[in-house]
Amino acid sequence: MDVLKRLEEGMKALYSLQAGTAERMPDVDIYDTGDGVTIYIDMPGFKKESIKVRVYERAVEIAASPPQRDSQAKPLRQERISNFAVSRRVELPFRLRIDSAKAVYRDGVLQVTVAKAGEYSETAEVKID
Numbered sequence: 379m380d381v382l383k384r385l386e387e388g389m390k391a392l393y394s395l396q397a398g399t400a401e402r403m404p405d406v407d408i409y410d411t412g413d414g415v416t417i418y419i420d421m422p423g424f425k426k427e428s429i430k431v432r433v434y435e436r437a438v439e440i441a442a443s444p445p446q447r448d449s450q451a452k453p454l455r456q457e458r459i460s461n462f463a464v465s466r467r468v469e470l471p472f473r474l475r476i477d478s479a480k481a482v483y484r485d486g487v488l489q490v491t492v493a494k495a496g497e498y499s500e501t502a503e504v505k506i507d
Contacts (some may be wrong), residue, residue: 380447384486399461399492401464401465402462402463402464403466404418404420404421404459404464404466405420406418406419406468407444408468413493413495414491414493415438415470415472416444416490416491417438417468417489417491418461418487418489419440419466419487419488419489419490420486420487420490421442421459421464421483421488422459422460422486423458423459423460423486424442424464424483424486426445426483426506428442428444429441429506430440430503431479431481431488431503431504431506432503432504433476433490433492433501434474434476436469436470436471436472436474437467437474438467438468438470438479438490439467439468439471440466440467440468440488440490441463442463442464443463444460444461444463445460472494473494473495474493474494474495475492475495476493476502477494478492478493479502481504481505481506482506483506483507485504500503
């Protein structure tokens with residue numbers, strides 16, 4: 379049991395060393411609504427202004443930077459997702475109409491809605507409401 383305790387402490391130390399540089403992938407739920415797709419991304423603690431959403435022909439990409447902390451205190455443990463940069467790319471099996479993309483950030487959840495398309499192809503950055 380002592381070996382497991384030392385392993386856990388070592389993992390915590392490694393995790394703490396990587397806290398400033400680590401990047402996380404937020405959890406997502408994806409729903410096919412027939413004429414489009416709705417994606418829910420868990421992003422609690424982020425400011426709307428730090429979140430970027432890009433829509434591609436067959437993918438949606440989300441990225442966010444952690445907020446700056448004013449505290450002089452040295453963190454002992456940081457586990458909340460908002461302490462890390464996050465990035466997630468969701469590949470989809472159909473084309474998207476990028477001009478229809480909408481994003482809303484509420485209660486720590488980002489909701490991205492995009493209509494399916496036929497022969498339209500580009501890339502766009504989406505404003506979050």
